[in-house]
Amino acid sequence: MALEKATGLDKKLQDRLLENGEIPKHIAIIMDGNGRWAKRRGLPRIAGHHEGVNSVRDIVEACGQLGVKFLTLYAFSTENWKRPKDEVSMLMRLLLKALRDERDRLHQNEVRLRAIGDIAALPQDVQDELLDAIEMMRHNNGLTLILALSYSGRWDLLNAMKRMHDEIKQGALLKEEISEQLVSSYLSTKEFPDPDLLIRTSGEYRISNFLLWQLAYSELVISEDFWPSFRRKHLYSAIADFQKRERRFGMVSEQIRKTPRAGSVYVERFLKSVAKL
Numbered sequence: 001m002a003l004e005k006a007t008g009l010d011k012k013l014q015d016r017l018l019e020n021g022e023i024p025k026h027i028a029i030i031m032d033g034n035g036r037w038a039k040r041r042g043l044p045r046i047a048g049h050h051e052g053v054n055s056v057r058d059i060v061e062a063c064g065q066l067g068v069k070f071l072t073l074y075a076f077s078t079e080n081w082k083r084p085k086d087e088v089s090m091l092m093r094l095l096l097k098a099l100r101d102e103r104d105r106l107h108q109n110e111v112r113l114r115a116i117g118d119i120a121a122l123p124q125d126v127q128d129e130l131l132d133a134i135e136m137m138r139h140n141n142g143l144t145l146i147l148a149l150s151y152s153g154r155w156d157l158l159n160a161m162k163r164m165h166d167e168i169k170q171g172a173l174l175k176e177e178i179s180e181q182l183v184s185s186y187l188s189t190k191e192f193p194d195p196d197l198l199i200r201t202s203g204e205y206r207i208s209n210f211l212l213w214q215l216a217y218s219e220l221v222i223s224e225d226f227w228p229s230f231r232r233k234h235l236y237s238a239i240a241d242f243q244k245r246e247r248r249f250g251m252v253s254e255q256i257r258k259t260p261r262a263g264s265v266y267v268e269r270f271l272k273s274v275a276k277l
């Protein structure tokens with residue numbers, strides 16, 4: 001099993017990103033705008049969700065090729081259960097189909113699949129398919145793809161608080177032991193580093209209850225594209241944007257270990273080449 005390689009201009013652009021700075025280790029994406037993408041074309045909302053699967057395939061493959069280690073995709077939020085019943089059930093059918101259709105390809109590309117969220121709330125057949133696919137890809141060493149399903153940041157934090165409370169009551173945890181690291185270790189993302197880069201599509205400037213604790217110092221990129229039209233060239237632009245930022249973590253510029261940063265001239269030139277892809 002081997003990762004499919006990029007070719008032509010795509011390969012060139014990937015090489016340039018790799019040469020010009022750091023590739024984010026963990027990218028998180030709020031995949032938004034499926035409904036509006038469909039509406040613009042006079043199609044039902046579900047058509048947008050369908051096309052969104054093609055974007056997922058493209059982004060997952062490009063992240064794997066670039067050596068991104070973790071990719072978290074916000075696919076269904078706790079609040080999304082409040083949508084009309086028809087849409088929720090179509091989304092669950094689509095999730096099942098996508099898992100079935102994509103698992104072999106993901107496996108071939110060495111992807112390790114994981115899920116965060118209230119998985120027990122998903123329909124039984126979706127749960128079964130998901131857990132099977134996770135099991136199948138358990139030993140892969142490529143990109144870790146984390147699907148956030150029936151997930152919300154507050155759900156994650158509430159669970160952590162309840163478990164910590166129980167353990168304190170049983171005497172298994174002391175108040176003095178509670179630190180940032182400890183809280184992180186009670187969250188569903190405990191095995192993954194915090195996201196370096198958060199991308200939200202469809203031009204909305206909000207977090208919508210995504211990884212509230214984990215996004216404390218993530219760089220944010222808002223893309224105006226709706227998720228179904230967001231493809232690897234948009235991802236490359238977001239990474240180039242990330243590469244020109246200085247992450248100060250509350251400190252001052254002089255204190256930061258200088259990782260080479262992409263200059264704006266480079267980014268401008270890069271964006272022009274990306275447009276040709």
Ligand code: IPE
Nearest residue numbers: 031032033034035036037075
């Ligand atoms: C994102 O697209 C997919 C999910 C939240 C499941 P939307 O369905 O939110 O599409 P818009 O934002 O209404 O256009």
Ligand code: IPE
Nearest residue numbers: 030031032074075076077208
């Ligand atoms: C966020 O999108 C959730 C996912 C992408 C899964 P929404 O469309 O649900 O967010 P709001 O309602 O616009 O904030």
Ligand code: MG
Nearest residue numbers: 032033034035
């Ligand atoms: Mg939306």
